Amino acid sequence: SLNPIKQDVKYGKLPYVANIFPHKGYGALPQTWEDPHQKDKSTDCCGDNNPIDVCEIGSKVLSRRDVVHVKIPGILALTDQGETDWKLIAINVNDPEASKFHDIEDVKKYKPGYLEATLNWFRFYKIPEGKLENQLAFNGEFKNKAFALKVI
Numbered sequence: 001s002l003n004p005i006k007q008d009v010k011y012g013k014l015p016y017v018a019n020i021f022p023h024k025g026y027g028a029l030p031q032t033w034e035d036p037h038q039k040d041k042s043t044d045c046c047g048d049n050n051p052i053d054v055c056e057i058g059s060k061v062l063s064r065r066d067v068v069h070v071k072i073p074g075i076l077a078l079t080d081q082g083e084t085d086w087k088l089i090a091i092n093v094n095d096p097e098a099s100k101f102h103d104i105e106d107v108k109k110y111k112p113g114y115l116e117a118t119l120n121w122f123r124f125y126k127i128p129e130g131k132l133e134n135q136l137a138f139n140g141e142f143k144n145k146a147f148a149l150k151v152i
Contacts, residue, residue: 026055029088030067032152040084043137048083052152055087055118057111058095069093074104075148077137078122086151087122089115089142103145115142 034047056062056070070090078085091101100110107115119140123133 026053026087027062027066028052029054029152034084034086036083043077043079043084045079045082045084045137048080048085050085053085053087054090056090056092057101057107057114058092059097060092060095062092071098071101072148072152073101073107073145074142075151076119076122076140076142079135079137084137087118088148088152089118104142105144107142 028051030051032052034050034052036046036049039046054070056068062068069092071093072088072090074089076087076089078087089104089107091098097110100106104115119136119142123136123140126132126134
């Protein structure tokens with residue numbers, strides 16, 4: 001792929017994620033891009049002009065600018081402000097528990113409550129900025145690995 005690695009910027013500003021205890025921020029999949037001029041067939045919204053976001057579910061807290069190889073068990077879609085904003089669920093391949101995670105059902109089994117907490121975080125994290133609750137595609141349903149790989 002010849003997509004550039006670029007900083008996630010929205011309205012000319014670097015992204016800021018409000019601290020909504022106990023949840024933290026997230027990263028992005030390098031060399032991906034959600035095209036703002038192409039309508040996604042599954043969400044009926046164009047892309048948000050940013051890389052695909054990643055929520056890494058491993059046991060280690062990653063540092064800013066860390067680049068790690070991941071497995072992708074699933075994906076969630078926001079349709080914030082009429083734009084598709086994909087959120088990959090991933091685990092570092094070097095995580096001690098990585099061998100347990102193959103598909104979204106494994107996340108439900110081995111990390112009970114994690115997907116629900118993630119969904120709520122994405123629904124509400126912009127409210128401290130005075131914005132509205134985020135809209136979710138597929139009624140907030142996490143899609144499986146096969147679906148996620150098609151998105152990528």
